[in-house]
Amino acid sequence: xxxxxxxxxxxxxxxxxxxxxxxxxxxxxxxxxxxxxxxxxxxxxxxxxxxxxxxxxxxxxxxxxxxxxxxxxxxxxxxxxxxxxxxxxxxxxxxxxxxxxxxxxxxxxxxxxx
Amino acid sequence: xxxxxxxxxxxxxxxxxxxxxxxxxxxxxxxxxxxxxxxxxxxxxxxxxxxxxxxxxxxxxxxxxxxxxxxxxxxxxxxxxxxxxxxxxxxxxxxxxxxxxxxxxxxxxxxxxxxxxx
Numbered sequence: 001x002x003x004x005x006x007x008x009x010x011x012x013x014x015x016x017x018x019x020x021x022x023x024x025x026x027x028x029x030x031x032x033x034x035x036x037x038x039x040x041x042x043x044x045x046x047x048x049x050x051x052x053x054x055x056x057x058x059x060x061x062x063x064x065x066x067x068x069x070x071x072x073x074x075x076x077x078x079x080x081x082x083x084x085x086x087x088x089x090x091x092x093x094x095x096x097x098x099x100x101x102x103x104x105x106x107x108x109x110x111x112x113x114x
Numbered sequence: 115x116x117x118x119x120x121x122x123x124x125x126x127x128x129x130x131x132x133x134x135x136x137x138x139x140x141x142x143x144x145x146x147x148x149x150x151x152x153x154x155x156x157x158x159x160x161x162x163x164x165x166x167x168x169x170x171x172x173x174x175x176x177x178x179x180x181x182x183x184x185x186x187x188x189x190x191x192x193x194x195x196x197x198x199x200x201x202x203x204x205x206x207x208x209x210x211x212x213x214x215x216x217x218x219x220x221x222x223x224x225x226x227x228x229x230x231x232x
Binding site: 032043100101104 | 147149155157162164170203205212213220221222224225
């Protein structure tokens with residue numbers, strides 16, 4: 001059974017700092033991994049989808065990497081801003097198949113201090 | 115940018131009442147899902163729907179739950195007799211071509227419907 005872990009649960013950094021959010025998963029037979037952002041009381045916004053054939057995926061100040069063999073992904077945020085404050089969740093398909101559900105981590109709540 | 119629309123944004127109901135949560139997925143998407151998130155807990159899968167039938171349902175999705183795609187645009191989640199533990203944020207999601215294969219597309223979520231059962 002796929003398990004996704006995100007540690008730490010919360011992180012507070014000063015504005016401008018570069019930071020790395022970690023995600024680990026137990027079953028490395030995945031085809032992709034998706035990072036989401038969730039603002040308090042809101043829905044999930046997809047940030048990056050990284051395919052297993054890719055090592056990295058970039059969007060603006062965000063860069064996601066995927067290492068299937070070690071069961072890890074990282075989300076790198078460059079030059080963090082107060083507007084980046086949110087919860088960041090990673091999710092992987094539970095199994096191979098078009099209809100596969102996603103298994104989510106509990107998320108990392110990021111606070112960027114001005 | 116196309117989005118998944120959910121209504122209502124917040125519903126308060128009495129225990130034992132029926133609730134219908136509505137979703138309008140992105141128009142060219144073929145795979146539909148409901149997830150929920152109890153306050154402070156992980157986002158968890160409820161049900162997936164493709165080609166007008168349920169593809170998979172979790173152990174949470176018991177006989178009290180049902181889904182329907184009554185027309186070409188709406189996708190609904192019905193809870194027949196709500197319980198206190200059904201209080202959660204319910205998310206509808208859709209994708210063009212599913213999630214668990216190489217080349218899979220982004221799963222797009224709606225803003226959620228917060229259900230409070232008293």
